[in-house]
Amino acid sequence: MADLDANGAQLRDGLRYPWPQPPASGEVCEVAPGVLWLRMPLPFRLDHINLYLLQHEAGWVVVDTGMNTAQTFAVWEQVFSQVFDGRPVLAVICTHFHSDHAGVAGWLSERFQCPLYMTAGEFQWLHVQVPAAPAPPWAFTDFYQKAGFSAVQAGEFFAAVQNKHFRPLPCTGFRRLRQGSQLTIGGRCWQVLIGNGHSPEHACLYSAADGLLISGDQVLPRITSTVGVQATEPQANPLRDWLDSIERLRAVPDSVLVLPSHERPFFNLHQRLDQLVAHHQGHLARMLANCTEPRSALELMAVLFPTLSGRFDELMALGETLAHANYLMAEGTLVREERGGLLRYRRAPTGAKAPDPQQVF
Structure with missing residues (x-):
């Protein structure tokens, strides 16, 4: 009390x-x-x-x-x-x-x-707005698959954000x-x-x-x-x-x-x-402590948010997980690698430099 x-x-x-x-x-x-x-x-x-x-x-x-x-x-x-x-x-x-x-x-x-x-x-x-369409655009699916989700799960995320409640009425000025x-x-x-x-x-x-x-x-x-x-x-x-x-x-x-x-x-x-x-x-x-070995965003999400209910919670939790990962990469303490269409994160070697902010890929 x-x-x-x-x-x-x-x-x-x-x-x-x-x-x-x-x-x-x-x-x-x-x-x-x-x-x-x-x-x-x-x-x-x-x-x-x-x-x-x-x-x-x-x-x-x-x-x-x-x-x-x-x-x-x-x-x-x-x-x-x-x-x-x-x-x-x-x-x-x-x-x-x-x-x-x-x-x-x-x-x-x-x-x-x-x-x-x-x-x-x-x-x-x-x-x-996320486009109203029967299937998600490639960039949407690619984003979630690289994080560790399946194409089916990405489609379920897409359906979740199609709810009209998430679409404000138009404003002209x-x-x-x-x-x-x-x-x-x-x-x-x-x-x-x-x-x-x-x-x-x-x-x-x-x-x-x-x-x-x-x-x-x-x-x-x-x-x-x-x-x-x-x-x-x-x-x-x-x-x-x-x-x-x-x-x-x-x-x-x-x-x-x-x-x-x-x-x-x-x-x-x-x-x-x-x-x-x-x-x-x-x-x-917590994220750094769990990146001694390469981890996907999905694996790191389970570390930061062990209790989730439903696709919308997962949407929010993944976004937060990636925000922390991107922050650590910009600080030079985390690095990312892609293999087989999946992004994984691990602690940067001692003395590594932060990535060039002008790097395109």
């Missing part, structure tokens, strides 16, 4: 949670004047996403939107009538392109004829957010802080005057943000990008109230940053 401080906040694993319980699914809770926390349901084991509703003049600004599901539309209709009381959505802000964050951004923008704000990188990736952009909403100034690694140009919103950080998926309590390599960019090094982003976030005061996209709002940002770095350092050390 978690402890409580003198103010009734819950203390757990070095973090302080002002709200011991989240609002019920589809309900809202005020976390600061003019800032509402909406718990939007998701059809997965991670069964929710936190959206934030910012009051502005005679309407509202929405931060993230939920996934493209019938349940999402139903909750929004409830919010429009019971929370917004007929007042319009004046703008939609998406922290990043993932389907639970931007799934119905286009619908909201069109319905209220209001602008959509995103970074350029996220807007572009919003339109990069946007207004660009950049590092340091400032948005004045309801008399409160929010500064845009860009993070990388979980997604290309993830936008966090920071109010210095009020000590608030809408962190999206860049910083989460209890669970860790997915940092993965996908078939669309198999040589990417997202873990390097993500760790660099974590260091930049240390410039934000530890005293802020962090408003994440999953779990509950919390205090002690820097403690959580330390925990997240330690988590990935542990994965890196």
